[in-house]
Amino acid sequence: MKIKYIIPAFIAVVAAMFTGCSEKNDPSYLGEIRVSQSYVSIPAAGGSVSVSLTATDSWTVTNVPKWLTVSPASGGVGTTSVTFNAEKASATNTATLIIQCGSKTQEINVQQITEKVELPISTCAEIVAGEDGKTFRAKGTCTAIANTTYGNWYLNDGTEEVYIYGTLDAKGAEKNFLSLGIEVGDVITVEGPKTTYNGTVELVNVTVLNIEKSLIKADSIMIGGKKGDTLPLEGGDFEVMLTNKANGISIDIPTDAQSWLSVLGIQSSGTSSVVKFRAAANTGGDRSTTLTFTTSDGKKNYSSQATINQKGAIIEGPISDFLAAAVGDTQFRLTGVITKLYTSDKQGKSFYIADYSGEALIYRAEGFIEAGAKVGDVVTIVGKRGAYKDSPQMVSGTFEKLQYAVTEVTIADFLTKADAKDVYYMVSGTVAEIANDTYGNLYISDGTNKLYVYGCYPGWGATGDARKGAVAANNIAVGDKLTVIGPKSTYKDTPQVNGGIFFSVEKAN
Numbered sequence: 001m002k003i004k005y006i007i008p009a010f011i012a013v014v015a016a017m018f019t020g021c022s023e024k025n026d027p028s029y030l031g032e033i034r035v036s037q038s039y040v041s042i043p044a045a046g047g048s049v050s051v052s053l054t055a056t057d058s059w060t061v062t063n064v065p066k067w068l069t070v071s072p073a074s075g076g077v078g079t080t081s082v083t084f085n086a087e088k089a090s091a092t093n094t095a096t097l098i099i100q101c102g103s104k105t106q107e108i109n110v111q112q113i114t115e116k117v118e119l120p121i122s123t124c125a126e127i128v129a130g131e132d133g134k135t136f137r138a139k140g141t142c143t144a145i146a147n148t149t150y151g152n153w154y155l156n157d158g159t160e161e162v163y164i165y166g167t168l169d170a171k172g173a174e175k176n177f178l179s180l181g182i183e184v185g186d187v188i189t190v191e192g193p194k195t196t197y198n199g200t201v202e203l204v205n206v207t208v209l210n211i212e213k214s215l216i217k218a219d220s221i222m223i224g225g226k227k228g229d230t231l232p233l234e235g236g237d238f239e240v241m242l243t244n245k246a247n248g249i250s251i252d253i254p255t256d257a258q259s260w261l262s263v264l265g266i267q268s269s270g271t272s273s274v275v276k277f278r279a280a281a282n283t284g285g286d287r288s289t290t291l292t293f294t295t296s297d298g299k300k301n302y303s304s305q306a307t308i309n310q311k312g313a314i315i316e317g318p319i320s321d322f323l324a325a326a327v328g329d330t331q332f333r334l335t336g337v338i339t340k341l342y343t344s345d346k347q348g349k350s351f352y353i354a355d356y357s358g359e360a361l362i363y364r365a366e367g368f369i370e371a372g373a374k375v376g377d378v379v380t381i382v383g384k385r386g387a388y389k390d391s392p393q394m395v396s397g398t399f400e401k402l403q404y405a406v407t408e409v410t411i412a413d414f415l416t417k418a419d420a421k422d423v424y425y426m427v428s429g430t431v432a433e434i435a436n437d438t439y440g441n442l443y444i445s446d447g448t449n450k451l452y453v454y455g456c457y458p459g460w461g462a463t464g465d466a467r468k469g470a471v472a473a474n475n476i477a478v479g480d481k482l483t484v485i486g487p488k489s490t491y492k493d494t495p496q497v498n499g500g501i502f503f504s505v506e507k508a509n
Contacts, residue, residue, distance in 0.1 A: 031108050032102050032103075033053065033057075033099060034051050036051050037384065040109065041111055041113070042086045042111070042112040043272050044114040047086070047256070048084065053079065053080050053099070055075065058074070059101040060074040060077050061097055061099050063095070063096065064095070068084060068097075068110060069087055070085075071085070092114050093113075094110070095109075121139050122137060122159045123159040124156065124160035127194055128160050133192070135191065137190070138203065141186070142154065142186050147177075151166055151167075151168075151177030152167075155190065163202045164192075165195075166207070167180065167204040168206065180211065183214065184304055185303045185304035186212060187211075187214070190209060192205060192206030214304055215302040216243070216245070216302050217243045218293060219241045223238045229309055230310065231282075232310075233313065235281040237276060237277065237278050238277055238279065240274070240292060241274055244274070249273060249275070249295055250293070251266075260279060260280040260287075261278070261280075262277065263277055264276040284330065285315055285328070287330075288308065288310065289308060304387075315330075315331065315332050317332070319336060319353070320357035321357075323358055323456070327386055328384065334360065334382075334383075336360075337503065339352045339353065340375060341375065342361060348369055349365055349366070350362060350364050351361075351365075352453075355459045355461040356461050356467075357459070357466075362394045363386065363394060366397070367400075372402075376503065378403040379399065380400045381400060383395060383396050383397025397493070404423075405424075406424045408422075411451045412449050413452075415451065417488045419487075421489070421498070425449065425497075426485050428444070428483040428484075429444030431477065432444060437472065440455055440456025454496045454499065455467065455500055456471065456484055456496075458473060458502055474505050475505075479491070484500035484502060486499055486500040487499075
């Protein structure tokens with residue numbers, strides 16, 4: 001990373017020093033000899049740079065130092081490509097070469113700089129407005145840490161906030177963020193290239209140049225005398241234990257949490273402080289907030305944060321309500337039929353479920369693999385409303401229950417099964433007749449056997465009027481191959497799928 005980003009930025013700075021500063025740095029145009037550039041910069045790691053030389057007479061390069069090779073060092077009339085080459089340098093090298101052509105001379109300045117060019121500190125606002133791919137140095141406060149493996153966090157200097165996506169450790173390695181000891185409230189100086197991802201300005205895989213530890217630190221949260229960060233549904237009191245090496249403490253509760261969270265008091269002794277809070281009972285879904293504690297040494301403000309969570313009621317409802325909900329910590333319980341697996345998930349924990357109202361992606365539900373659930377099964381999942389590129393999905397989900405393990409059978413096999421309202425089958429056949437297109441009462445056939453489907457409903461969970469319309473909505477017609485899910489029952493000696501759930505249809509040619 002250092003080679004990829006820091007060195008090119010360094011070369012760009014050096015190049016800017018040698019070109020474009022004034023008209024004196026433009027290519028030289030003597031009558032007898034011309035060179036394409038009169039300043040040459042060779043990387044500290046070694047390398048070659050070529051210059052185009054045009055002469056009206058024979059010429060020779062003189063004053064060549066030992067660390068530099070010039071090829072060719074002499075020539076005649078016409079245009080020649082002259083190459084300047086140097087090995088890796090441990091100290092800066094400079095030289096002024098003389099090109100003698102007839103009675104005229106031309107100077108070429110060659111430099112190989114090894115000292116690092118220090119970047120100026122840019123404000124976060126300047127970084128936001130700056131060019132992608134450019135390396136910036138920034139100094140600001142760590143306001144939140146999103147990932148402690150790769151080191152993803154937020155840096156704010158009061159002008160703007162920039163997302164740090166990846167932090168290198170002291171040896172330049174990735175995935176070792178915790179070794180740096182960075183905490184919320186610390187003032188950090190970093191350097192790294194800028195990029196913009198989905199509208200978010202980021203500095204990528206930054207190098208940490210300096211860490212100024214905050215004078216205030218939230219050490220722990222105590223709930224009922226025990227360390228923890230999650231309050232029960234009923235609410236209650238909790239304490240935040242602080243170490244404060246400066247003067248005074250101010251507390252900031254975010255606006256959206258002020259309706260359910262309040263400060264009871266502060267007790268301080270030396271550098272130790274205890275801030276007591278009270279949380280109201282939670283009648284909604286899961287919620288959380290981040291508390292900010294600020295102090296000052298008279299010259300600078302320092303801050304630290306603590307996040308408190310509270311369990312909430314789990315909202316049960318149709319998938320359409322889940323899809324319409326806002327992204328957040330509220331817990332939802334969804335029940336539906338697994339329609340397909342999400343094969344892009346290499347962990348094999350993701351899938352789609354559908355009910356009568358819609359379909360949702362369940363992204364990496366814990367317990368899914370262990371449950372042995374498959375496509376067609378009826379399952380219940382609990383998780384949060386998330387999104388990826390504005391596409392809704394359930395995240396942080398848990399596989400709660402395999403409601404019905406659905407067995408795929410032929411029509412002939414289905415007809416032999418015993419009646420059982422809690423045993424579900426998946427059965428397919430060609431639509432032979434539609435008796436009622438409102439509720440989807442119809443017959444399917446395998447060419448030999450005929451099976452009555454008493455209701456082809458739009459999806460799992462449909463009741464009342466929601467059971468209507470599957471035939472029209474899916475354009476089901478005689479001759480199509482229809483797949484439904486449901487239990488077996490018998491009515492007046494006629495076997496039937498009792499309340500079939502629409503799964504799929506293949507249109508006839």
